[in-house]
Amino acid sequence: MFSHPVRRGAVVAAATASALALLAGPAFAHVTVNPREETQGNYAKLAFRVPNESDTAATVKVKVSFPLKTPLASVRVKPHDGWKAQVTRTKLPEPVESGDYTFEEAVSAITWTAEKGVRIGPDEFDEFEVSVGPLPEEESLAFPAVQTYDDGEVVEWTEPVREGAAEPEHPAPVLTLTPEEGGSGHGTAPAADKDESGSDDPAAPVEVAAVGTSDQTARLLGGAGLGVGVLGLAAALLLLLAVRRKDAG
Numbered sequence: 001m002f003s004h005p006v007r008r009g010a011v012v013a014a015a016t017a018s019a020l021a022l023l024a025g026p027a028f029a030h031v032t033v034n035p036r037e038e039t040q041g042n043y044a045k046l047a048f049r050v051p052n053e054s055d056t057a058a059t060v061k062v063k064v065s066f067p068l069k070t071p072l073a074s075v076r077v078k079p080h081d082g083w084k085a086q087v088t089r090t091k092l093p094e095p096v097e098s099g100d101y102t103f104e105e106a107v108s109a110i111t112w113t114a115e116k117g118v119r120i121g122p123d124e125f126d127e128f129e130v131s132v133g134p135l136p137e138e139e140s141l142a143f144p145a146v147q148t149y150d151d152g153e154v155v156e157w158t159e160p161v162r163e164g165a166a167e168p169e170h171p172a173p174v175l176t177l178t179p180e181e182g183g184s185g186h187g188t189a190p191a192a193d194k195d196e197s198g199s200d201d202p203a204a205p206v207e208v209a210a211v212g213t214s215d216q217t218a219r220l221l222g223g224a225g226l227g228v229g230v231l232g233l234a235a236a237l238l239l240l241l242a243v244r245r246k247d248a249g
Contacts, residue, residue, distance in 0.1 A: 029053045031062075031145045031157040033173040034127075040177045041099075043074065043133030048173065051125040054149055058119035061148035062128060063111040064173075070098050070136040071106030078129040082118035085128075086111045098136050119150065135177055144172040 029051045038044045052059050066072060068090065077085045090108035097103075112128050120126045135141070144158035159168035 030171060031147060031173055033143055033175050036174075037176040037178060038135055039180050040137045041134050041180045043131065044135060045078075045129060045131050046175065047127040047129045048143070048145065049125060049127050050120060050145075050147060052120045052122055053155070054151075054153070055122050057149035057151040057153060058121045059126075059147055060114040060119050060150045061111065063109055063146040063148075064128070065109045065144045066107050067141050067143075068092065068106055068108055069096070070138055070141070071096055071101075071103040072132045072135075073099075073101045073103075074131070074133050075107040075110070076131040077110060078131070080112065080128055082115050083112045083128070084115060086113070099134060135175075137179075138177055140177055141175045142172045143175065 031051070032049045034047045034049055035044075038046075048062070048064050050059060050062050066075065071092075075087070077087060079085075087107055088109040088111070089105050091105045092103060095102050095104050096106070110128075110130065114120075142160065144156070147155045147157065149155075155170065157170050158172050159170050161167065161171045161174050
């Protein structure tokens with residue numbers, strides 16, 4: 001007698017789960033660059049992760065554009081079995097200075113095209129790796145990407161991602177860049193805080209080392225005191241035994 005409500009509830013639950021999956025799916029299917037964060041001035045290996053979003057078609061071409069306002073001096077492509085990589089270099093309208101380099105031309109794009117019989121099928125993904133550097137002193141770099149399917153569909157992952165704004169439907173892959181530790185962007189370190197006694201902050205490395213040395217010394221002294229105490233107790237017991245024997249005699 002309860003079969004109909006149970007079935008109805010199961011259908012509602014399944015429909016709700018399907019709707020949530022459809023809503024959540026695209027958020028995990030963007031073309032991205034990995035890692036998502038690197039350090040300014042470093043050379044880095046970047047992997048462009050390309051998931052296949054279609055249920056029926058396969059990805060057969062991926063084009064990634066590189067920044068020309070802050071060009072990269074070195075861009076090297078890792079060979080990828082089954083895919084032909086074409087590196088496009090563009091002559092700049094005027095020389096661009098970035099870091100220690102002056103560029104008259106720079107890598108503007110890399111296009112990976114699948115060879116016959118190779119593809120990224122439904123429910124699959126692939127990664128295309130490059131080595132780049134040195135990374136400029138910028139907060140981030142965008143790498144707009146274009147994904148082409150074997151049924152002719154083209155998806156452009158080129159929309160800018162703005163801090164504080166909602167993520168667009170087709171965001172461009174973005175690499176966040178952080179200042180190099182100890183670099184000029186950090187400035188000088190603040191003076192050490194003082195505790196109530198006027199000494200340096202005990203959390204400072206030098207003070208930590210000093211505390212550790214004092215602690216070790218205290219342990220050694222404590223151990224020595226314990227040894228002396230044991231010897232004194234043993235001597236007292238021997239003296240007590242000798243007195244008892246004398247009295248007994």
